[in-house]
Amino acid sequence: MKEHLKVSKKDAQVVIQDLRKRSLVDDQSQVQRDMDYVYIPLKESFKSDSYEIIVMESIPSKTKHFPKLAGGAFDLIGDIAITKIREPERAISLANSLMETHPNIRSVYLDRGITGEFRLRDLGLLSGEAKTETMYRENGVQFKLDVSRVYFSPRLATERMLVSKEIREGEKIIDMFAGIGAFSLNIARVQKADITAIDSNPEAIRYMKESMALNRLLGIIHPVCGDASQKISELDDADRIIMNLPHESRKYLELAIGKLKDNGIIHYYEILDMEGIEERMEEFRDFGLTVLKKREVHGYSSTLTMYSLTAINNKSKL
Ligand code: SAM
Numbered sequence: 001m002k003e004h005l006k007v008s009k010k011d012a013q014v015v016i017q018d019l020r021k022r023s024l025v026d027d028q029s030q031v032q033r034d035m036d037y038v039y040i041p042l043k044e045s046f047k048s049d050s051y052e053i054i055v056m057e058s059i060p061s062k063t064k065h066f067p068k069l070a071g072g073a074f075d076l077i078g079d080i081a082i083t084k085i086r087e088p089e090r091a092i093s094l095a096n097s098l099m100e101t102h103p104n105i106r107s108v109y110l111d112r113g114i115t116g117e118f119r120l121r122d123l124g125l126l127s128g129e130a131k132t133e134t135m136y137r138e139n140g141v142q143f144k145l146d147v148s149r150v151y152f153s154p155r156l157a158t159e160r161m162l163v164s165k166e167i168r169e170g171e172k173i174i175d176m177f178a179g180i181g182a183f184s185l186n187i188a189r190v191q192k193a194d195i196t197a198i199d200s201n202p203e204a205i206r207y208m209k210e211s212m213a214l215n216r217l218l219g220i221i222h223p224v225c226g227d228a229s230q231k232i233s234e235l236d237d238a239d240r241i242i243m244n245l246p247h248e249s250r251k252y253l254e255l256a257i258g259k260l261k262d263n264g265i266i267h268y269y270e271i272l273d274m275e276g277i278e279e280r281m282e283e284f285r286d287f288g289l290t291v292l293k294k295r296e297v298h299g300y301s302s303t304l305t306m307y308s309l310t311a312i313n314n315k316s317k318l
């Protein structure tokens with residue numbers, strides 16, 4: 001039996017944060033909930049004028065059952081955690097554990113799958129506040145986004161940093177499937193480049209513009225809303241093209257190559273198995289592209305991997 005602070009649901013987050021700051025929460029026990037109240041286990045007894053203290057059975061914290069899961073079991077985008085764990089009990093347990101142990105997480109969602117042209121997540125709230133807009137920082141760039149209205153994956157942060165380091169001053173770049181402009185803003189933060197960032201989702205373009213205003217950028221970004229296959233024909237040839245549409249990039253490859261300057265660079269992303277990536281590299285060679293780099297960005301399933309290919313356009317030499 002242990003003392004718990006009984007707090008209304010609406011006050012719980014703030015009170016937990018405050019108690020944590022004062023080291024009064026017993027992290028070895030779980031925060032418990034019923035329909036109306038949250039019960040916070042106390043490390044030591046204290047007097048509260050605002051809330052009732054009740055003695056009840058404590059439940060050992062599950063946190064220690066998740067040490068291995070914690071890294072890969074969820075994505076953290078600002079103060080929103082998103083998990084793909086399908087078994088309801090494990091998902092809820094992880095969500096409660098995250099809320100208890102990470103005071104900076106305000107909401108935990110279940111990702112039930114990504115669908116449609118805009119690659120939007122179907123999200124179900126597991127714990128915390130029902131809010132989907134957040135601020136997220138990556139490689140020194142500040143983004144504002146709504147995780148239910150735009151596609152965004154923090155798993156590409158390293159890839160975006162690696163690409164941004166390759167850019168030379170004055171490059172003309174086309175970011176064909178830009179989303180909220182994650183590649184474009186990473187690049188514009190560090191280099192004086194001229195970037196056209198295309199996305200067909202108007203919400204992605206709206207958040208891209210908001211994020212542009214939040215950052216001090218060296219480069220110039222031109223946000224363009226529409227279908228890349230049409231919009232790209234209105235643009236001048238580019239020194240570099242980024243193709244981050246991993247399920248469908250192949251469909252747009254010839255179009256992109258047609259817009260790439262001689263010696264221009266393409267950053268191509270696709271989800272493939274080991275055989276598939278070999279075939280794709282063969283195809284790149286047939287198109288007059290020399291593959292400079294192949295990287296495994298992250299695993300996708302037991303057999304599939306998200307690959308990035310960096311290739312240079314030598315088609316004039318064919
Ligand atoms: N590059 C972004 C990043 O790093 O966060 C995210 C890219 S996301 C995988 C793919 C994006 O392509 C989505 O935002 C979607 O709206 C957009 N999209 C899909 N088909 C498109 C098309 N034909 N033309 C332009 N954008 C498209």
